[in-house]
C-alpha cells in the first residue's frame with residue numbers, strides 16, 4: 001500500500017519536473033527571439049541587447065531554467081511584458097472562475113453519463129439503449145463551441161431563461177453566479193459525456209457477464225443494488241482514467257466557452273495573451289495549467305487505487 | 314469465465330462470424346453510404362472550388378449585407394455581404410487540409426515508432442513509450458496555443474503541431490497491431506528463413522498494420538477537424554479575411570440573436586462532416602473487428 | 609432412491625432457449641428429474657452440454673429478455689417459473705443457493721469478504737452490525753477457514769483459490785438453504801484441494817439435511833458423493849440412474865465414453881475432457897435423430913432419423929436411458 005503511493009509520488013515528481021522544463025523550453029527554444037518579438041523587427045541591436053540582459057536571456061540555459069523554476073516554486077512567474085502585472089497575480093485572479101467551470105461541467109457530464117451508462121448496460125440492446133447511443137453519437141460529432149452557440153441561441157437569446165454573457169462571483173451572489181455558469185458548463189458537459197458514457201456502458205456490459213454478478217443475483221439481491229453496489233465500481237476503472245484525460249478536452253472546452261460567454265477565466269486570458277503575444281503570461285498559464293493537469297491525473301491514480309484493492313499491492 | 318447473463322457481445326460475435334463477403338457488403342447499409350456520399354460531395358466541392366461559378370469568398374458586397382438565404386445567395390450573405398455558400402466551400406478546404414495532413418503526418422511517424430516498439434520490444438519500446446508519455450503529459454491544446462503565440466497563426470504550423478500531437482495514439486495502435494502480428498506463424502516462418510528485420514517489417518507486418526491504422530485515422534481526422542475548428546474559431550488558424558468554418562462561426566456569433574443563419578450554416582456543415590466521418594469509421598471498424606476475430 | 613417422502617424439487621420437461629441472432633439455442637431441452645431432502649443428484653456432461661444453463665434456470669438468474677424457459681420447476685410444491693421476481697428473490701440465497709465453478713471470478717474483486725457474506729445475512733435474515741459479523745465469523749469457521757475475523761476485512765485476491773471457494777461455500781450456506789446447486793465447484797482447483805472441498809460440501813450437506821445438485825464433467829468426482837446421476841448431452845438428459853446402477857450398468861454409448869475418458873490423477877489440474885472424438889452438435893440446429901449419432905460408434909440409420917426417448921431399462925423403472933442400441937452390460941439383457 002505504502003510503496004504504491006511512494007512509487008506514484010516519485011513518478012509525479014519526475015513528470016512535474018519534465019512538464020515544468022517543457023513549459024520553460026517551449027518559450028525558449030522556439031525559433032524567434034523574445035526581445036525581437038517584444039520590440040518589433042526594426043529594433044536597434046543595442047535595444048535588443050539591453051532587453052535580453054534585462055530578461056536574463058544572455059545567461060546559459062540551465063541557469064535560466066533553475067532561476068525560472070525557483071521563481072515558479074515561490075509563485076513568481078515574472079511580469080507581463082505588456083501590462084507589467086505579475087503573472088501569478090493575474091492567474092490567481094482568474095483561476096477560480098475556470099476551476100468552478102470545470103468542476104461544474106465535469107460533474108454534470110458524470111451526472112448524465114453514469115446513470116445513462118448503467119441503465120443502458122443493464123438494458124443493452126433495448127429501445128432506451130439504442131436511443132441513448134444515437135444521442136451520444138450525435139453529440140460526439142458536435143464540437144463544444146457549436147453546442148455553446150446553440151445553447152446560447154436557444155436558452156439565452158430566444159427563451160431568455162439565462163444570461164448570455166457576463167459573470168458574477170460566487171461570493172457576491174451564488175444564484176446569479178450559477179445562472180451565468182449554467183450554459184457554459186452544460187455546453188462542455190454535453191460535449192464530454194458521450195465518451196464517458198461509452199466506456200462505462202462497455203465496461204459495465206462486460207462486468208454484468210461476470211460470475212460474481214450471477215452470484216449476486218443468486219443471493220437474491222435486487223437489480224438496483226446489484227448494478228450500483230456490485231457492478232458499478234469494478235466497471236468504473238476506465239471511466240476514471242478517461243475522465244482524468246478528459247480534463248485536457250475540458251481545458252480546450254473552457255478556452256472557447258469562456259470566450260463565447262465572456263467569462264473572466266484563465267482560458268480567455270490565455271487566448272488574449274496569445275493574440276497580444278504576451279509571452280510571460282502565455283508561459284505562466286501553460287505552466288500552471290499543465291501542472292494542474294498532471295496533479296489531477298495523479299489524483300485520478302489515487303482514486304483508482306481506492307476503487308481497486310488489487311492495484312494497491 | 315462463463316458467457317452467461319446479458320451477453321449481447323457473445324451472441325453477435327458468434328452469429329456474425331459466418332456471413333459471406335456479399336452479406337457483409339450489404340450490411341454496411343445506409344449508415345455507411347449516406348455519410349460517404351456527403352463526404353464525397355464536400356471533398357469534390359472543396360477541391361474544385363476555384364472552377365465553380367461562385368462569387369468571391371472574400372470580396373465584400375455592400376449592396377447585399379446580411380441577406381438571409383434566397384435564390385441568388387443560397388446560404389445568404391454575411392455582415393460584410395460575402396456569399397456564405399462560397400465561403401463555406403472555400404472554408405471546407407482548410408478543415409480538410411488540416412484534417413487530412415496532420416493525421417497523415419502523425420500516422421507516418423506513429424506507425425514507424427509503433428512498429429519498431431512492437432517488433433523489437435525491450436529497450437526500444439521503453440524509450441519510445443517514455444517519449445510518448447512525455448508528449449501526452451501536456452494538454453495538447455496548450456502546446457498549439459503556445460507555439461502559435463510565438464510563431465503566429467499559419468496553416469503549415471498547425472499541421473505540424475497537430476500532427477506531432479497525434480503521434481502517441483497512432484504509435485499505440487501500431488504497436489498493439491504489430492505485437493499481434495509479430496507472433497503469427499507467417500512472421501515467425503519468415504524470421505526462421507533468415508529474412509532481415511527490415512524485410513519482415515516492410516513485407517510481413519506493414520501490410521497488416523496499415524489497414525487498422527487507416528481506419529483508426531478516420532477517428533483522428535474527425536477529432537482534428539474539430540480542433541482546427543476550435544483554433545480558427547479563436548482566430549488562430551488561417552488569418553482573415555480567408556474563410557474557415559471556425560472563423561465563419563466566430564464572425565457570425567456576434568449577431569447570433571438577429572442573424573442566426575450566419576454561424577449555424579457553417580456549424581451544421583462541420584457537424585455533418587464530423588458525424589459522417591465518425592459513422593464511416595464506426596462501420597469500418599466493426600467490419601475489421603469481425604475479420605480479426607475470424608482469424 | 610429408496611425412501612419415500614415428497615420431493616423437494618421436481619423438474620418437469622424443462623426447456624431453456626437462449627435467443628441468438630441465428631435463432632433459439634436449446635441449451636436445456638426437455639429435462640426432468642426430482643430430488644428429495646438430503647439427497648444429492650450429480651449432473652455430468654461434456655463442456656457445453658447445458659449443465660450450467662440448467663443450474664441457472666433452476667435458480668432463476670438467466671436474463672428474461674435473452675432466454676425463454678418453459679416447463680415446470682416445482683420447489684416445495686410451488687412452481688418457480690410462475691413466481692413473481694420479488695418472490696423469487698426471496699427464495700434465492702435463502703432456500704436455494706449456488707456455488708460457482710471459479711471462485712476467482714465468482715467473488716466480487718472490489719468488495720471485502722465480510723461484506724460479501726453479511727449482505728446475504730442482511731437481505732434474508734435481517735442481520736446487521738455485530739450480529740451479522742459474528743454469524744459471518746461462525747460461517748467462515750464452519751467451512752474451515754483459519755483466522756476468520758481477519759478474513760472478513762480481506763479482499764478475495766488476498767486468499768488462495770481453495771480458501772476463496774470455502775468463502776463462496778460459506779456465502780451459499782449463510783441462510784441454511786434447502787437446496788444447494790454446486791456448479792463444478794472444484795474444476796478450477798488443485799486435485800488435493802478438490803477432495804477437501806467436496807468433503808466439506810458433503811459434511812455440511814449431511815449436517816443440515818440439505819439437498820444438493822452437484823455438477824461436474826468428471827464422472828469420477830461424482831461417483832463418491834451422489835445418490836443419483838443424470839448424464840447430459842446437447843441439452844438433454846440421455847441417461848439417468850442411481851449412482852450405483854449407472855456405474856455398474858451403464859447403457860448409453862456416450863456415458864460409456866465419458867467413463868473411459870475420466871481423467872487420470874496424473875493429469876495436470878484443469879485438464880478438460882477431450883477424449884471423445886468429434887465436437888458437440890450445433891445447438892441451434894441439432895441433428896434430427898439421436899444427437900450423439902454423428903460421434904457414436906454404434907450409430908445406425910434409425911439413430912440418424914429417429915430420436916430415442918428416455919425410457920426405463922428394468923422393471924423398477926429407475927434406470928433410464930435414451931438409446932436405440934444400448935451397450936451390452938454384464939448382468940443385464942439388452
Ligand SMILES: Nc1ncnc2c1ncn2[C@@H]1O[C@H](COP(=O)(O)OP(=O)(O)OP(=O)(O)O)[C@@H](O)[C@H]1O
Nearest residue numbers: 316317318320626635654655656657658659660661
Ligand atoms: N449467454 C449465452 N448466450 C447464448 N448461448 C449461450 C449463452 N451461455 C451459454 N450458451 C450456450 O449454451 C450451451 C450450454 O452451455 P453451458 O454453459 O450450460 O454448458 P456447460 O455444460 O455448463 O459447459 P461447461 O462444462 O463448459 O461449464 C452452450 O452451447 C453455450 O454455447
Ligand code: SF4
Nearest residue numbers: 898901904911931932
Ligand atoms: S441412439 Fe444410436 S447414435 Fe445414439 S447413442 Fe444410441 S447407438 Fe449411438
Ligand SMILES: [Mg+2]
Nearest residue numbers: 659660661791
Ligand atoms: Mg458450466
